[in-house]
Amino acid sequence: MARVVKFGGSSLANGEQYEKVVNIVLADPERRVVVVSAPGKRFDIDTKVTDLLIQYAKSTPGSSEFFAVQKELISRYQNIADYFKISEKDFQGIADIISNLSSTFSGEDDYRLAYFKAHGEHLNAILMAMVLNQLGHQARFAGPAELGLYVEGQPNAATVLEESYTNLKNFEYSDDEILVVPGFYGMTKDGQMATFARGGSDITGSIVARGLGIKLYENFTDVSAVYVANPHIIEEPVSIKQMTYREMRELSYSGFSVFNDEAIIPAIQGQVTINVKNTNRPTDPGTLIVPEKDFEAEYPITGVTNSDHFSALYLHRYLLNQEVGMTLKLLQIFYKYNISYEHMPSGIDDLTVIFDNRQLNEEMIERLCADIKDALNPDVMQWIDDYTIIMIVGEGMFKKPTIITDAIASLTNNGVPINMINQGASQISTMLGTKRAYGKKAVSLIYQHFFNKNEQEA
Structure with missing residues (x-):
């Protein structure tokens, strides 16, 4: 059974990380469709390629800033190509595209920024296919234009057109080749590049999996699982083995940044199982995001998070x-x-x-x-303005009506005021509002009540 496998920017930041990705792809012959992000940060104070492209788009052509950013962009891709001994002749095409981005753009001004940003993924997919072929594997670049992945809406906040799924269903590729797909963008019907708003490569992976009829989508990041709570708040929190689409959307919306909440939708529509995994620890089982049918919750709640925005x-x-x-x-x-x-x-x-x-x-x-x-x-x-949202999420909540009263008691008994309570009819999530200063404390108290208590009883 074929798989779609997506890699984020940190997984593709340099040659060493790139090699990990290549090894992961080649370790399983079912990984036939690879979705790539643009190269991310190599170290804390580094700049993502996407941010360099934004700077490039906004700089004046011919200025010293323009040429400095252009040189840095070429260098980022060149370093990866050199790591895999890609010939200068083969790499020249990528360098030429970067050098000519400003002069080759011929669309409407609103699409200029999207055009530049999209090339982070576009060029990385070309390079990934080049690397795989260099290593003796049959790989093919398959961009949105080839796939028929069409979008509409704002140039930097596009939405996929339904006809894209028909186009993908009819897209032909052989069993012995690896398709390399750039994430983050699609094509408008008049040939413009338009990017998704946030988490664009996650969205592309879900769209491609649904369209090609692939039922497993492996999303590689820099963490080994989705955790019950933010590891910056809770030291070594419990990892989530399985969770439902609904739970992931609720938690992503309110602060979990591992997987984009909008990216869940095509997966739901195609009943695609998502496996969040770690590029640096690829044998870890990760977290499965699955349909609600026949799901059995391991804990009374699946996650707790806070968001200040x-x-x-x-x-x-x-x-x-x-x-x-x-x-x-x-x-x-x-x-x-x-x-x-x-x-x-x-x-x-x-x-x-x-x-x-x-x-x-x-x-x-x-x-x-x-x-x-x-x-x-x-x-x-x-x-x-002084407001933070605490979201408590879990498919098992409706079976235990005391969960919310227990959660609220754990807060009020420890001096955390509750300004708002809101629960949906599905009863899989409850939202609590409080002052921002109490956000992390609230998450910690709820976690301690439901998870430390369970561990002690076990």
Whole structure:
């Protein structure tokens, strides 16, 4: 059974890491489709190739900065090519593409940045195919144009078109060749490169797996598993052996950065099992992300995380619940400013709207609040920046109704105030709001209650 295997930027940062990737691909003949990111950081103060490309796109052609970044970009790929003894003649094509990026771009200005950024993955896929062929294996570059992977929407926040899956289903490749696919971008119908917003290579891997009808997608990162809690908060947290799509989406949304939450969607649609694994420890079993059917939870909760990139708008007015069209007025204002809300817990006289504050700025917040005040005339209106969200997630939660009361008690008994509680109808996640200063403490207390306790009982 063929597999899709994706490698992140840290796995492809230099020749030594590249060699690990090549060995992983060649260790299993079922790894027939390889999705690559752009080379990442080689050390802490290094610059990712994608960031270099952004700088390259914004620099003035012909300037000293322009040529300095160009030289650095060529060097990053050249060092990897030299590690595998790629000939100067074979590598020259990559160098020429980098040197001519500015002059060869012929699209609309909005697509210029996407065009430059996409070439981080594009060139790395060309280089990976070159390396595999150099080592005596039949490999083929298969970019979005060849695959028929079409996208629409914003040039730097594209979404896949449904017809891409039909194109991928009809894409022909032989059993004895390795396809190397660049992550992060697709092609518009008029031939422009457009990138996905975040975690783009994860998204590409899921799209390709669904489209090609491949049921196992191995996503290699720099960690050996998805953990129950952030290792920067909890020392050596419990690793998750299996989790569901729903659990991963909830946890990714609220802070888990191992796998992109949007990338889950094509996998769900294609019922593709995802295996998160470690490039540096490839034999570790990793974490399986699987459909909900027949799933049995190992612990009462699967994960707990916190995220600080939220703000809240609190509104209070007596008889607020009796006003017909009140929510519509709010939504119309949000639409006016082209912003989305995350959650809207309410009472009979109170309403809290939670926003991802990465889409806001101070001027927008000021104008937004003024419009809401004029439209709803609340008795109390408060914008809360000092806000963190604690997300408790687990398929097993609905079977044990005391889990949430236990979690809240573990916080309130230790001085962590709860400002908001919100639970969805599926009962696999509960959101708690508190001040940012309490975020890490809250995660630690909930972890200790559910996991240290379980370990002691075991």
